[in-house]
Amino acid sequence: MVAISACRGCGKPDPEIFLDLGKTPLADALLTSPDAPEERFPLQVAFCADCSLVQITEDVEPEKLFVDNYLYFSSFSDHLLRHSRDHAIGLIDARGLGGESFVVEIASNDGYLLKNFVERGVPVLGMDPAPDQAQQANSIGVPTRAEFFTLESAAALRAEKGPADVIIANNVMAHIPDLNDFVAGMAHLVADDGVITVENPSVGELIARCAFDTIYHEHYFYHSCLSVDVLMRRHGLFLNDVEFFADLHGGTNRWWIGRQEQPTARLATALEGERAAGLDRFDHYADFGQRVEQLRTDLLAIIAAERAEGHTIAAYGAAAKGATMLNVMGITDDIVPYVVDRNTHKQGRFMPGTHQEIWDPDVLASDPPDVLLILAWNFAEEIMAQQQAYADGGGRFLIPVPTPELI
Numbered sequence: 418m419v420a421i422s423a424c425r426g427c428g429k430p431d432p433e434i435f436l437d438l439g440k441t442p443l444a445d446a447l448l449t450s451p452d453a454p455e456e457r458f459p460l461q462v463a464f465c466a467d468c469s470l471v472q473i474t475e476d477v478e479p480e481k482l483f484v485d486n487y488l489y490f491s492s493f494s495d496h497l498l499r500h501s502r503d504h505a506i507g508l509i510d511a512r513g514l515g516g517e518s519f520v521v522e523i524a525s526n527d528g529y530l531l532k533n534f535v536e537r538g539v540p541v542l543g544m545d546p547a548p549d550q551a552q553q554a555n556s557i558g559v560p561t562r563a564e565f566f567t568l569e570s571a572a573a574l575r576a577e578k579g580p581a582d583v584i585i586a587n588n589v590m591a592h593i594p595d596l597n598d599f600v601a602g603m604a605h606l607v608a609d610d611g612v613i614t615v616e617n618p619s620v621g622e623l624i625a626r627c628a629f630d631t632i633y634h635e636h637y638f639y640h641s642c643l644s645v646d647v648l649m650r651r652h653g654l655f656l657n658d659v660e661f662f663a664d665l666h667g668g669t670n671r672w673w674i675g676r677q678e679q680p681t682a683r684l685a686t687a688l689e690g691e692r693a694a695g696l697d698r699f700d701h702y703a704d705f706g707q708r709v710e711q712l713r714t715d716l717l718a719i720i721a722a723e724r725a726e727g728h729t730i731a732a733y734g735a736a737a738k739g740a741t742m743l744n745v746m747g748i749t750d751d752i753v754p755y756v757v758d759r760n761t762h763k764q765g766r767f768m769p770g771t772h773q774e775i776w777d778p779d780v781l782a783s784d785p786p787d788v789l790l791i792l793a794w795n796f797a798e799e800i801m802a803q804q805q806a807y808a809d810g811g812g813r814f815l816i817p818v819p820t821p822e823l824i
C-alpha cells in the first residue's frame with residue numbers, strides 16, 4: 418500500500434484531497450464466507466490543479482484487484498452487449514476493417530466485445546489479466562492473453578504481430594496505476610493511421626449525479642475530456658473526438674484518439690463545456706463530500722421509514738459500486754439481509770465489508786421483499802423491466818443515485 422505524494426499523471430506534488438470515504442474493503446473482492454478475513458484500505462480522492470486529473474490517493478497492487486478472485490464478467494448486461502456490438506460494427510464499417518486488419522482490446526474480459534469482430538472475420542487479440550475471463554473468451558473463439566497491458570507488453574506484441582489498426586480500451590484507463598506507461602503502450606502499438614477508442618465514466622457526470630459509489634480502489638482515475646486531452650498529448654497522441662452515452666455506467670465518454678491532431682467541433686464543445694462547469698478547478702469538487710452526506714441522510718431516512726412500517730428490504734446488483742454504497746452508507750446485513758445478482762460466479766459469495774450473501778434473482782419471485790434497493794442503478798431500466806413481475810406483485814424499487822427515490 419502506497420499513498421501518493423504526487424499526481425500520477427503529471428507529477429505535481431500533493432494533489433488536493435476533496436473526498437474521504439474512510440477505509441473500505443476491495444469492492445470486487447467478494448467473500449467465500451461472511452467471516453473470511455478481508456483488508457480495508459483508505460478511500461480518498463484528490464484533484465490535480467495542473468492536469469485536472471482526479472485520482473484516489475492509495476495504490477493497491479493490481480494483482481489483488483484484477484487477478485485473485487476477480488468475478489466481474491461483462492456479458493451479464495444486455496445493454497452493455499448491445500452498446501459494444503454497435504461500437505464494433507461501427508468501427509468495421511467506418512474504417513473498412515477486414516481480414517488484413519488487426520484489432521486489439523485491452524481489458525477484453527470474457528470476449529463480450531471482440532466476438533463481434535471475430536464473427537465478421539476481423540483478426541483480433543484480447544488482453545486481460547483476469548484468468549477466468551480470458552479463458553471464457555478463448556472458449557468462445559476470441560484469442561485472448563491473460564496479461565496486463567504495459568509499454569513492455571505492447572512493444573512485444575508489435576514486434577510479433579505489427580501495429581494495431583484499432584485499439585479499444587473500455588473501462589480500463591481508470592484502472593491502471595502507472596497511467597503514463599499504459600498510454601505510452603497504446604502510443605507504441607497503434608498504427609500511424611490507426612485509432613484508439615477509450616471509454617470511461619465521465620468525472621463530470623460522477624460529480625453531477627453524486628455517484629460517489631463508482632469510487633473504489635480499482636478505479637484509480639476519474640477522467641474528464643480535459644484530463645484525457647493533456648494525458649494524450651504527453652505521449653504524442655491527440656484526443657480528437659468524444660461521444661457521450663448518458664445511459665451507460667452513469668454517464669460514459671468514448672474518446673477517439675490518434676497520432677494526427679484532427680479535433681472535431683464536438684470535442685471543442687465538450688472541452689469548453691467542462692471548462693465552463695469548472696472541471697479544471699478544485700472548487701468544483703470542494704463540496705462533494707457534503708453532497709454525499711446529504712445523500713446518506715436521505716437514503717437512510719427512506720430505509721428507516723420502510724423498516725418502521727415492518728417492510729423488508731433486499732438489494733439488486735452485487736456490483737463493485739454496490740460494495741461502496743453498502744459500506745459507506747453503513748447498510749449492514751441486519752438492514753439488507755441479501756443481494757441478488759444474475760452473475761452466477763457471484764452467487765453464493767458474500768458482499769465485502771457488509772457480508773450480505775449473494776443469491777439468484779429468482780428468489781424475488783418465491784419470497785419477494787417489500788423494497789428492492791437497486792445497487793446497479795446504472796442498469797435500473799434494464800433491471801426494473803426484467804423484474805416487472807416483482808413490481809406487478811407490489812414490490813417497490815429504491816434507486817439510490819442521484820437522489821434516493823422509492824418507485
Ligand code: DWN
Pocket residue numbers: 489493494495588635666733734735736737738739757758759760763793795796799800803
Ligand atoms: O469499471 C468497471 C465497471 C464498468 O464494471 C469495473 N471496475 C467493474 C464493474 O463495476 P460494477 O461491478 O459496478 O459494474 P456493473 O456492470 O454496474 O455491475 C452490475 C452488476 O449487476 C453485475 O454484477 C451484474 C449484475 N446484473 C444483474 O444481476 N442483472 C446486471 C444486470 C444488467 C442485470 O440485469
